[in-house]
Amino acid sequence: MRHAGFRNMGPTISPFNAWLCLLGLESLSLRMKKHSDNAMAIAKFLEKHPKVESVSYPGLPSHRQHELAKRQMSAYSSMLSFNVKGGLDAARRVINDLKIAVLTTHLGSSQTVAIQPAATTHWQLGPEARAKGGIPDNMIRYSAGLEDAQDLIEDLDNALKSA
Numbered sequence: 001m002r003h004a005g006f007r008n009m010g011p012t013i014s015p016f017n018a019w020l021c022l023l024g025l026e027s028l029s030l031r032m033k034k035h036s037d038n039a040m041a042i043a044k045f046l047e048k049h050p051k052v053e054s055v056s057y058p059g060l061p062s063h064r065q066h067e068l069a070k071r072q073m074s075a076y077s078s079m080l081s082f083n084v085k086g087g088l089d090a091a092r093r094v095i096n097d098l099k100i101a102v103l104t105t106h107l108g109s110s111q112t113v114a115i116q117p118a119a120t121t122h123w124q125l126g127p128e129a130r131a132k133g134g135i136p137d138n139m140i141r142y143s144a145g146l147e148d149a150q151d152l153i154e155d156l157d158n159a160l161k162s163a
Helices: 004-009 015-026 028-048 066-072 087-097 127-132 149-160
Strands: 052-056 079-084 113-115 139-143
Touching: 015 028, 028 052, 028 079, 028 139, 028 149, 079 087, 087 139, 087 149
Parallel strands: none
Antiparallel strands: 052 079, 079 139, 113 139
């Protein structure tokens, strides 16, 4: 008996979708290098910013698992998080003042993505449960896209002025 997925969708993807996958795979290493390079530049900028309490990015020597990351990774990915001084409301102001980053709940694409978990995806947990889960109210999760790193840094710097 055939699987329902085969019956409804077929056992293979369409030629066009296969071509799109191949096209994406051909440039994957270049895109991932750009994502990672952008995230590193942003993490270094944020680590020195006076309105940022802390930055979590495995490429930074200050990250608690940096030595492990160095052994396991050739690059450190696009994903980082940072905590804004001033709590929930300050982080909300920063998120709302970002102009380049797309405010969404997914982990990223070629565009830069940002989210404040305490005010969105984890809001229903309440402050105590979020704190217990390591999700401070002032945290912003940021996935660096393929845009120019300096443009992203300037966007963050301008948004942080509202914190």
